[in-house]
Amino acid sequence: MENRTEYLFLTPALLAGLLALPVTAVASDDERPLIEPDVTPVPVTEDRIDTENFEVGGFAGFLTIEDFESSWLVGAKLTYHLSEAFFFEAGVGVAEAGETSFETLAGNVEVLTDSEREYRFYNLNLGYNLLPGEAFPTEGLAFNTNFYLIGGAGATDFAGDTRFTLNAGAGYQVLLTDDIAVHLELRQHFYRIDVLGDEKTAISTQASAGLSVFF
Template sequence: METRTRYFLLKVIIASAFALAIVATPEDALAQSEREPPLIEPDVEPQPVEQALVDSENFEVAAVAGWLNIEDFGSSFMYGGRLTYNISESFFVEAGLGFAEAEDTSFERLAGDVQLLPDDDRDYRWYNLNLGYRLLPGEAFFPGGYVFNTNFYLTAGAGATDFAGDNRFTINYGAGYQMLFTDSLSAHINVRQHLFDSDILGEDKTFVNTEVSAAISVFF
């Protein structure tokens, strides 16, 4: 009888100890994990990233400068300005104005004193209204961890050109690349073709004049 009693008490003690261990294990493990440092400490600190985005304002004004190749009249320095209204993230409307001065033709240079156009008629001025579409938005990476948003876009439109004492209907088309330095300042590189019909050289022909220019623009 005494043996059975001892055996019963031993079973009760073992069961109690086992139950206590089960109950205590999660808390003990948590306390131990808080006391002990992790085996591997990460050495990576999150860095804040600031990207230049298009300003919430819809208007953009740009100062433009570059070169204009006037067919048969050489390449000339050009300058002008553009005013852009951003309809959406993809589409925009642009009004442009530009100035240049035509050089001598190859015939004039070879003939000497012969002048096809007086100096006053060599002033070249154009203005147009274009529709643009941003085709490939992306990013440009520079040393030092600098990242700038970019846009590749297409543009086309119509306007007029004042040249050689006459005003001519002109169409233009081209492409551009924009880089946003801040949320209100960006730079552009453009290549465009300006086409108009004229008989300046004695016969009707379509003049194809190529513009290569750069611009700095500000959103407002």
Template sequence: MESRFQHLFLIRTAALCVGCLLWAGAPLSLAQGADDEDELGQIISPDIERRTIKEEMIDSENFEFGAFYGLLGIEDFGTNDVVGVTMAYHITEDFFAEATYGMSRLQKTSYELLSGGVELLTDEERDLTYYNLSLGYNLFPGQIQISDKWAFNTRIYLIAGAGNTQFASKDYFTYNFGAGLRFFATDWVSFDLSMRDHVFTHELFGESKETHNLEGRIGLSLFF
């Protein structure tokens, strides 16, 4: 009987010890959880600095008006100054349509210079004008980095079209093709370096002759 009482006493004592340990360990566990949350908050900070993007600096003008100066080489009539204007509409980001009007003045041919007095064209007939409508395709967008603070967008383009060339009191159907580099100084001003080939056929020397007439130009364009 005494042994039975001792047994019950030991069981109750052990149960009390376990209860005390559980009661003491619960606050420790809660405190450890709070410390973990504090450390996590220090690692993942909710304060993030946001960049401000000025959307008004990104323009979307589709119309372009420009003027150009260059040199136009007409077969048998030398290389001459050429000036003109352009008007373009940017259909999409890649394609654009361009109308061009140019003026130049022809030199005398080598035959006229060597013959002494023969003139194939009168003074008025040496005035050359042309106009054409072309379709351009923008490719290879890039950027020129001048310094750490100055960078300008560039774009290479291809262009081809057809129109008319007038000189010697006649009109000649002309098709043209070429390529250029556009340099954007700002979002509404660009400089243009390009080379064009104007191809037409004439019979000024008694027989039909197809001529390739190269033009190099530099232009300034405004977008609006």
């Protein structure tokens, strides 16, 4: 009796299973995409993604050197973006100091030699992207922008000595593409100098524009 029961239940089950087989085979055929992709699937890992946290660029502008007129300034900088807000920046710049009012009025007096008038500086800074945003020059054109604050320390080689220099300022960055940016910057450089009598804190003002590339 038990055998018969088994026969009754198992035979239809087996038949159903056999019938279902081709159906599942057809179903797996359907899952294949109509167009085979011509690329092999690549697993996504961290080191396969092109990471571009560095930015390198040059700048040019004016440097107003306290007591020594204004002059052209050129420089270069390397930036590392720590996060979307913070970045490290290492910068160098050169300018040529002019004459003091005293030298101009007195005529043939020279406070500094020509080589001492070479103004060179480097600085290491921390920046903060305070206001990320967008600029719309025309109706159909939008650029990403950043207003940032920046400050740091470094050294200024000027008037025969190397002087510890603090700097602080702000800048406006316009990203022409995701990889190319234009910068406009205004910064103050503070250092101690004793060339004209008493030692005092001198302030040089930098106004510059630059171009940089992310890599």
